[in-house]
Amino acid sequence: MRVRRQSLQPDRPTLRRSAPATADIAGRYQTRSHPMSAQQPGAEASSDLDDLRYRMRHSAAHVMAEAVIKLFPEAQIAIGPPTEDGFYYDFEVSRPFTPDDLEQIDSLMRETIKADRPFSGVTLSRDAALERFDDQKFKVELITDLPEDEEITVWSHESWEDLCAGRHADSTGQIGAFKLLSVAGAYWRGDESREMLQRIYGTAWENKKELDAYLERIEEAERRDHRRLGRELDLFFFDPIAPASPFFLPKGTVILNELNAYVKDLYVKYGYQEVTTPQIFNTDLWKQSGHYDNYIENMYMMNVDEREYGVKPMNCPAAAMLYAANTHSYRELPIRYADHGRLHRYERSGVTHGLMRVRTFTQDDAHIFATLDQIAGEVNSFIEMLDEAYAVLGFGEIRLALSLRPEKRVGTDEMWDRAEAALSEVLEASGRQYGAEEGEGAFYGPKIDFFVPDALGREWQLGTVQLDFSLPERFDLEYAAEDGSLQRPVVIHRAMLGSVERFLGVLIEHTAGALPIWLSPVQATVIPIADRHVPFGEGVVEKLRSAGVRADVDAGNDRMNAKIRAAQGRKTPYMLVVGDREQEANQVAVRERSGGNLGAVDIDDFVARVVEEIATRA
């Protein structure tokens, strides 16, 4: 499956996409370990199979390019690597591909595969290669950019040859079952300022059974799409009147509130103080923070009484102001200010996506003001808290990335050395896997991001912890050190859920909407068998509500079977059937969302059981 990585900085959601398995022109197979990606079962992911899939997908890309050139002789071909679940190839063509084109390309490919042409590779000199591809400008550019000593190879399957460092199938017949999936625009070399190419995505598997299984996984993922479930479960919706801004219905709001309440419980345990800050600030603040210069395009600005204001896109400057409102001693540090303020960012059209990337959202955001020596302890404590919460929420597939200093940055090298060392020491000590990514840090400091995949395997950044040297400078933050000197604290931005909206989106896709009971908008629904049982059912609801359980009664005149079906559709954890027998014995017949029938239980026993489950966030 295609994998995207989306990062959410404490002040902003970010998305980076990279093909998980890509081959550059030299054919180097670059992959990253994705222990979490929702892929095929691990059992069949033997390295031999991976190798076969890599080679046949890479070969399928070549075969596809050949077909495209047959249909579009003038096409300029770019690159066509295998991906984690298939392949793509980029072309520059006179007009975009249509579904009809794809069908023709598909049948030409099948002919080539049937012909079972063997693959072979040859090494060429630079000049020979340039001559061979002199009518293909992208290939010429690739060859020209190759290092002098790079070996240049051409791979062919008789009827077609392509600049490529290879690893191909033995012959085209080895390409198993494939399917062309979609056409999409993509920039040449991923550069917004270069040509917009037409990319055809395909998937390929060793046999039809695997292909069908893959397509079935995609369909299943679509059934778990949080946008669809959000509608079906009456959690939230979107309206063009407020683009990319969710309206949360009562049920969705219950979930958000429960998530926030949980985070705030953890704040007590981990020593945070919650603060509340304004929504709109005079632009002087954004000029001081640097956001005015760098991010005004993404801010909502307004003029009132001839003064300019900006709606906050992040909480950091307000946190800095809170800190600066008093003098501080080293004895007070670290200070941890949590701020779940509402943020607004004008995201460019085309980048928004359901709850995952929106224009208004909240973060479980906090800023820690600390000494350099306290960094490791604070980061450690944060990761501990995150682990605790993600375990409760059932997120097992987390990828950690340590993002190191970018070229454009603030702060001295010595500070970066210390900060990066602090983060990697924490990670090493934790013994967990992580990838170090050069140049991916924020301009103000290095960070650790926590990625979790959605139903389609697209990764989204949820948690993050970032060190910041810039903010304390810009706001002239200080503390009195032990020796009486004034020192600069470091700021640690951290968000555990990240954007609460995005977190909910990922959570819905992980659970297919069947949220744990403590997060369920309705925790138990009473199903009277006949009208005469409704009053008794209402009494049951009253008892549950008195105990703090969100319960309702389905008093409609549907049959019991239909009510159960409806409640299953709403993913209600418990269905309590009440009829003559239950009323007689003051019991409820308990049915679980999973289908289990627990039989008749005394009402008080059931209440106690549910209250316990909710309290322990089981």
Add this chain to the structure above:
RNA sequence: GCCAACGUAGCUCAGAGGUAGAGCAGCUGUUUCGUAAACAGCAGGUCACAGGUUCAAUUCCUGUCGUUGGCUCCA
């Protein structure tokens, strides 16, 4: 922002140059039922918005807005 597709009832969709249809949901009535869909009826739409072509546009064209899939971006 870029490439492309799409926008018809609350939801999922069908439809055609002559002012619209289904299923589900909703409402009403009948039924009062034992663990995943009782039956019948009713109601519900300026066919996203704005221009244009045409005797006639929801249908064709253009633009705008929105959404979807990618690309790029993401303090």
